[in-house]
């Protein structure tokens with residue numbers, strides 16, 4: 001397929017999982033992307049229904065764009081499916097010359113054994129794991145150009161790795177990492193479950209998935225990729241009563257002699273040219289990123305305890321899912337990375 005020099009052609013894309021939350025967010029972004037045409041919206045339910053009816057925020061999607069069962073003539077296939085589903089389909093699309101960007105978790109881990117341990121399934125296409133580019137754009141940009149298969153990072157790993165990445169990259173912290181993270185309920189998808197009812201969630205916060213949340217091995221792999229050393233990781237996610245938003249507060253001991261100034265310089269240097277990571281001067285709130293593709297990062301030195309405290313805040317459906325997937329598509333195809341992703345956060 002063509003890799004674009006910008007100002008050339010329109011890319012034809014499909015969204016598989018188009019009736020879900022991440023699929024709906026992808027459609028919201030891609031339908032306004034100046035160099036993209038959404039040619040297929042796929043799911044099992046709502047077959048034949050116009051996408052604009054299946055997803056009520058997409059009022060002006062073309063009437064002809066209906067929920068269907070195949071990806072048509074798409075050159076790029078985005079998958080926003082439950083764990084294990086994209087891996088059953090990706091090989092066929094790749095064999096047809098299409099590019100695949102999986103917003104789910106099927107290609108994020110390089111060790112197939114970890115899928116059995118954490119996801120409880122035998123990976124259907126383990127031969128693809130070595131090829132998949134783990135799309136934490138800011139740290140792998142050169143590998144994205146022309147990639148066939150991109151594993152979009154999970155929402156918690158994105159906030160965590162962007163918060164800790166500069167410290168890991170510059171060797172400022174030891175391997176003992178604790179991540180305390182919070183997510184809004186849209187992180188769990190659109191299916192109905194007692195745990196996500198308003199009456200269950202409202203006025204309440206709880207931890208879950210400890211100590212073997214599915215994102216733990218992904219975060220550990222990501223820190224090792226950036227810093228070269230496998231961390232000893234404790235990751236505790238929490239569900240909080242809001243719709244969107246994710247905050248990761250990360251703690252790691254500082255190496256001897258590391259100063260606050262070194263930390264500040266590492267963060268400033270790592271993200272100086274990044275369009276979507278902002279190093280902010282105080283602790284960010286999730287709402288500061290609401291609806292945007294930004295990840296807001298703030299890192300301080302707790303000198304008394306010789307610990308780094310680094311926070312990442314993002315919108316789980318944008319930088320934590322659909323926005324970063326579009327950013328990866330832009331990098332893959334050779335489009336300017338910000339294309340289609342210019343929305344500022346909503347406030348208040």
Ligand SMILES: NC(=O)c1ccc[n+]([C@@H]2O[C@H](COP(=O)([O-])OP(=O)(O)OC[C@H]3O[C@@H](n4cnc5c(N)ncnc54)[C@H](OP(=O)(O)O)[C@@H]3O)[C@@H](O)[C@H]2O)c1
Nearest residue numbers: 017019020021022043044045080081104187189190316321
């Ligand atoms: N929500 C987030 O914040 C977020 C962030 C990062 C990554 N992710 C990942 O993105 C994926 C989707 O998450 P979500 O929150 O959007 O979940 P969701 O709201 O439950 O959506 C899942 C979608 O997949 C479709 N689907 C399921 N099995 C299918 C199949 N075999 N063939 C075609 N379509 C199928 C569902 O529609 P039908 O049931 O009608 O088929 C639905 O459209 C998950 O892997 C999740 O981990 C989500």
